[in-house]
Amino acid sequence: MNKKSWLTGLLIIILSSIAVLVRIYYVNTLMAEVNISEDIYNAAKVSIDTNGLQTAFTDGFHIEAFYICNLYLAFLIFGNFTVAGVYLNILYQVLTILLVYIMLGKLANRFLGFAGGLVLALFPIYIESLSKVTVFHMQLLLAAFACTVVVLIISLFFKKNAVKQSGMIKQTPNPLLPDAQEEEKAQDGSAGILPDTSMKEIRYDDLVDNKVQYIENPLPVPKRREHKEMDYAFEPTGKDDDYDVRDLAGKDYFDIE
Secondary structure, eight states: OHHHHHHHHHHHHHHHHHOOOOOHHIIIOOOOOOOOOOHHHHHHHHHTTTSSSSGGGTOSSOHHHHHHHHHHHHHHHHHHHHHHHHHHHHHHHHHHHHHHHHHHHHHHHHHHHHHHHEEEOOOOHHHOOOOOOOSSSHHHHHHHHHHHHHHHHHHHHHHHHHHHHHHHHHHSSSOOOOHHHHHHHHHHHOSSSSOOOOOOOOOHOOOOOOOOOOOOOOOOOOOOOOOOOOOOOOOOOOSOOOOOOOOTOOOGGGOOO
């Protein structure tokens, strides 16, 4: 069982138990008399005398006629209009307290809803109104029901929009940075060795090697000239290549024989 649903069920049980026990204690020990509306009593009495509920709706369907119908059904259980009206008020109040809990729980959280329902369950003026058998408690119940339905519809609407927006965000991921893209390619195996992006020393030899590479000339050109070397007609032996060295002191170069 989900932890949140378990906690919600426990809070509802505690809140409804407190509301019922406090009202039963008030009815049995503190309530002195019960005041029932004459119009409601007479309308309910007419329904019993005619042995049917069709007389309660002679003026059309409205809240008072619906309350008289419920009072008639409660009379069949308890056998007394006064007792039936009091316990019917207890039922209306407990349901109203639970609706307040649900409404505040959707607006804020379940703990705030429990606090609001507990305040309403222990509110003295609201408890003392049990002795008045009127349409007030049904009207308050219907108002709380309408407010709860509106809150539930609004919360459901915002929840759907939040889910839709989160789905759109998941479908359009943020673009990866260049480093992250390279890492993702390396993990997928779609890329080979990652280039080294670290700083490295620039050397002169690296710059010299980076020369312009020309394409080969596609046009016909003259045949390349063969390389030739010149050499002596005979190989020197080293015997007759010596010269006589004479003393040329006092002579000029014209006197050399």
